[in-house]
Amino acid sequence: MENQTPSKDLFVPVERESEEQHEIGRPSLSFWRDSMIRLRKNKGAMAGLIMLIIVTIMAIFGPYMNEYTANEQDLSRSKIPAKVDGLGWLGLDGTLSQIEEGDTVEAARSSALARFSNDEEFTEINVLNDGSDGGEARVEAVHDPYAAKGIDSNFWFGTDGLGRDQWTRVWEGTRISLYIALLAAAIDMVIGVAYGGISAYYGGRVDNYMQRVIEILTGIPNLVVVVLMILILDPGIMSITIALVITGWIPMARIVRGQVLKLKSQEFVLASQTLGSSDNRVIRKHLVPNVMGLIIINTMFTIPSAIFFEAFLSFIGLGLPTPQASLGTLIDEGFKSLQIYPFILFWPALILSILMIGFNVLADGLRDAFDPKMRE
Structure with missing residues (x-):
């Protein structure tokens, strides 16, 4: 059989307009947009986010949903169930x-x-x-x-040993715990990112001295720092916040330092320096944005740790003074009558568990969303 050469008429080029030749057939996705799409597909992370939003809204508006105040005492209605x-x-x-x-x-x-x-x-x-x-x-x-006891009104979470409304105290305690945790996490992020970025970017002697400071602070237990703050300052929100800030930024600084050491030798950093960008601009505009995913993830893990640390301090008597309420002080009060009146402990423990689970599940979802290897 003879080979037949295909006719040129079978190959006709498709005529396209010049604008169509540069069209992108698929919409482009930025890193952040792609991460948010993958985060929304994570049902566990979305469930944790919804729980956190509900608890935050209740912490803001919950104390105003009835006529009782947090410190209103009435022994005639003490230890009333929900x-x-x-x-x-x-x-x-x-x-x-x-x-x-x-x-x-x-x-x-x-x-x-x-x-x-x-x-x-x-x-x-x-x-x-x-x-x-x-x-x-x-x-x-x-x-x-x-x-x-002739009580006509309802107490949605019951009352404590002094007859104070648990609904109001639980949500005000949640508000204080969230405030301490978010404030400590924000300060940790600012200090840790600045310290780790400067240490890694300049390197050499600067990095050596700054890392020795971190090693000294790491050797001091957090509980010792808290006790010292309480001895110097009065027990309260300020002393707990300062104690969390003194050593809480160290993990963030180490993470940022490791990433900046890896990125500072990249071509885009060299190009920016060649064009005359200052060190401050290189760190803010080029290095920090490239480690923002890890910064957000580490911050999300820091918040539940701070909430639990504050609750632990209040539980052992080193936290907020009475009659201020936080989740830790409420759990401490409920623990004293756990066997007879377990409902006093149940509600603050439930809210604390929801916060811990919500933040950790959301942080896991953010970690998976920001990891390119997890992309389908």
């Missing part, structure tokens, strides 16, 4: 229950009523086991403290 109309099926019916065992139903009944000062008028007795099967009798006493 009650919300229409949510009794969730256990928010304002009742207290006590289950006791005894040789007889009467013995178990007397033990169950003893917690409520034998107030039978406002206590319902449910016999769970009458002992007829050979075992011990079990009786549940369900007490209504709202009716017993």
